[in-house]
Amino acid sequence: MVRLVPGGCQSLNCLERRRDVDAPLTLLGWANIIESGVEANPAQGEASVRAQRVTAIYPGSFDPPTNGHLDLIERGSKIFDQLVVAILRNPEKKESLFTIEERVEMLREVTRGCSNVEVESFNGLLVDYAVRRQARVILRGLRAISDYENEMNMALMNRKLDPNLETVFMMPAVAYTFLSSRLVREVVQLGGDIRGLVPPIVEERLRTKV
Numbered sequence: 001m002v003r004l005v006p007g008g009c010q011s012l013n014c015l016e017r018r019r020d021v022d023a024p025l026t027l028l029g030w031a032n033i034i035e036s037g038v039e040a041n042p043a044q045g046e047a048s049v050r051a052q053r054v055t056a057i058y059p060g061s062f063d064p065p066t067n068g069h070l071d072l073i074e075r076g077s078k079i080f081d082q083l084v085v086a087i088l089r090n091p092e093k094k095e096s097l098f099t100i101e102e103r104v105e106m107l108r109e110v111t112r113g114c115s116n117v118e119v120e121s122f123n124g125l126l127v128d129y130a131v132r133r134q135a136r137v138i139l140r141g142l143r144a145i146s147d148y149e150n151e152m153n154m155a156l157m158n159r160k161l162d163p164n165l166e167t168v169f170m171m172p173a174v175a176y177t178f179l180s181s182r183l184v185r186e187v188v189q190l191g192g193d194i195r196g197l198v199p200p201i202v203e204e205r206l207r208t209k210v
């Protein structure tokens with residue numbers, strides 16, 4: 001019988017051990033360099049090490065912002081130097097519940113404690129906006145397999161449009177894997193309870209919409 005041992009960190013232990021011995025710089029040296037926030041440029045040789053800040057854009061409709069979005073923002077803000085939460089002025093999504101300005105306000109309010117997070121809206125192509133913001137990363141959430149196909153198509157299209165832009169996916173806490181703005185809108189409109197699924201200030205504003 002195979003017994004599952006909690007804390008499956010064997011490979012991590014192995015990585016730690018290998019760091020002590022003569023690990024090849026190509027793999028583990030890079031990890032150390034990235035950890036220290038400095039990136040080496042192989043094209044310019046080992047001596048050229050330059051500091052580089054990484055800005056990521058987290059785009060979406062956020063209509064309304066949910067605790068799933070906040071979970072992703074918190075995770076993203078820990079690994080990127082700057083995280084820009086960018087609300088797309090999306091002509092395809094005509095039936096919005098909150099105006100863009102209301103969404104910007106709510107997201108600014110709930111991310112006030114995160115010094116490296118900013119919130120704004122944008123028009124047009126995400127890749128053009130990323131260039132304007134000097135961002136190299138797009139952050140997206142993956143809740144379930146159902147997100148995968150659409151997200152993969154978007155990521156590959158964005159890569160085609162700008163090969164320098166990398167899409168990074170993060171998974172939320174399990175409790176939020178079923179949560180979407182669309183479901184929140186539907187539940188609220190039918191009088192259901194959405195406590196714990198959205199931040200309290202969003203909950204208050206949702207009450208004024210029904």
Ligand SMILES: Nc1ncnc2c1ncn2[C@@H]1O[C@H](COP(=O)(O)OP(=O)(O)OP(=O)(O)O)[C@@H](O)[C@H]1O
Pocket residue numbers: 059060061062063066067068069072139140141142143147171172176177178179180181182183
């Ligand atoms: N609960 C969640 N957990 C993790 N990621 C999420 C969650 N909800 C949304 N996201 C991610 O946030 C980004 C922006 O999504 P979006 O604004 O479309 O939210 P949504 O909940 O999918 O809204 P809608 O239902 O209106 O499409 C996407 O990458 C999406 O995968």
Ligand SMILES: [Mg+2]
Pocket residue numbers: none
């Ligand atoms: Mg969506």
